[in-house]
Amino acid sequence: MRNFVDLHTHSAASDGTLPPAEVVWLAERKRLAAVALTDHDTADGLAEAARAARPLAVRFIPGIEISAQFTGGALHLVGLGIDPADRGLRAVLGQLMAARRQRNPRMIEKLRRLGVDITMAEVRALAGGAVVGRLHMAQVLCRKGRARTVQEAFGRYLGCGAPAFVDKERLTPRQALEGIHAAGGLGVLAHPPQLNYGNLAQLERIVRSLVRHGLDGLEVYHPDHTPDQTRWYLDLARRLGLLVAGGSDFHGAGKPEVRLGRPKVPLAAVEQLLAKLGL
Ligand SMILES: [Zn+2]
Numbered sequence: 001m002r003n004f005v006d007l008h009t010h011s012a013a014s015d016g017t018l019p020p021a022e023v024v025w026l027a028e029r030k031r032l033a034a035v036a037l038t039d040h041d042t043a044d045g046l047a048e049a050a051r052a053a054r055p056l057a058v059r060f061i062p063g064i065e066i067s068a069q070f071t072g073g074a075l076h077l078v079g080l081g082i083d084p085a086d087r088g089l090r091a092v093l094g095q096l097m098a099a100r101r102q103r104n105p106r107m108i109e110k111l112r113r114l115g116v117d118i119t120m121a122e123v124r125a126l127a128g129g130a131v132v133g134r135l136h137m138a139q140v141l142c143r144k145g146r147a148r149t150v151q152e153a154f155g156r157y158l159g160c161g162a163p164a165f166v167d168k169e170r171l172t173p174r175q176a177l178e179g180i181h182a183a184g185g186l187g188v189l190a191h192p193p194q195l196n197y198g199n200l201a202q203l204e205r206i207v208r209s210l211v212r213h214g215l216d217g218l219e220v221y222h223p224d225h226t227p228d229q230t231r232w233y234l235d236l237a238r239r240l241g242l243l244v245a246g247g248s249d250f251h252g253a254g255k256p257e258v259r260l261g262r263p264k265v266p267l268a269a270v271e272q273l274l275a276k277l278g279l
């Protein structure tokens, strides 16, 4: 009998380290009943993962995790049971990607205005074919003696709130939920503590407003949740009629303390959600 699931995992298609197929194989080795791959803002790993799952007993759920606009902490929405080929979803993800490509040049421009002699070509050369990000800019700043460490470069120039910082383009929660629904999926609020919501009454207000925008479920189980939080979220989900979800937020070797299948998410707790997905 397989009694546990993991509905929140990442592969190398976003910021995890394992290829999508290996995430599925690992879930099979752990004898999970179901596993969802929910990479950040991309559906690129889903076809490979689905192929890998076909001959196995573990049920595969194609998913995604979208970072939405929110003042305060981080608002992440997990979409479960999406059709990766859906045109509407692909268009939305394509727009996000295009906006992100604009982010690096805009940050370089800000650095130059701050008097730093740095070019996009330099940063690209240092990245050596990897997706260019702030880490590479920080390394160039260190080489130029503008900072002693990567950490200092983030603090002085590149970090959130620093003078050369440009935020990532984000969808509104409503747009994200609409995209997930258009692709046939269910929208789940991931790891509520990352909202930095203050007290439980404030969390409830945030969740209720998301429900008005179409939220379907709440991630009750997550390695960052204390036992108290798990209980509160379960209670909140019941009171607001939300589906219960949960997973490990597995990222592979990048976050070695997070293990696939932990915390244990009982199949019984997510049965309603799986039923809605036709599983
Ligand atoms: Zn997240």
Ligand SMILES: [Zn+2]
Binding pocket: 008, 009, 010, 065, 249
């Ligand atoms: Zn995640």
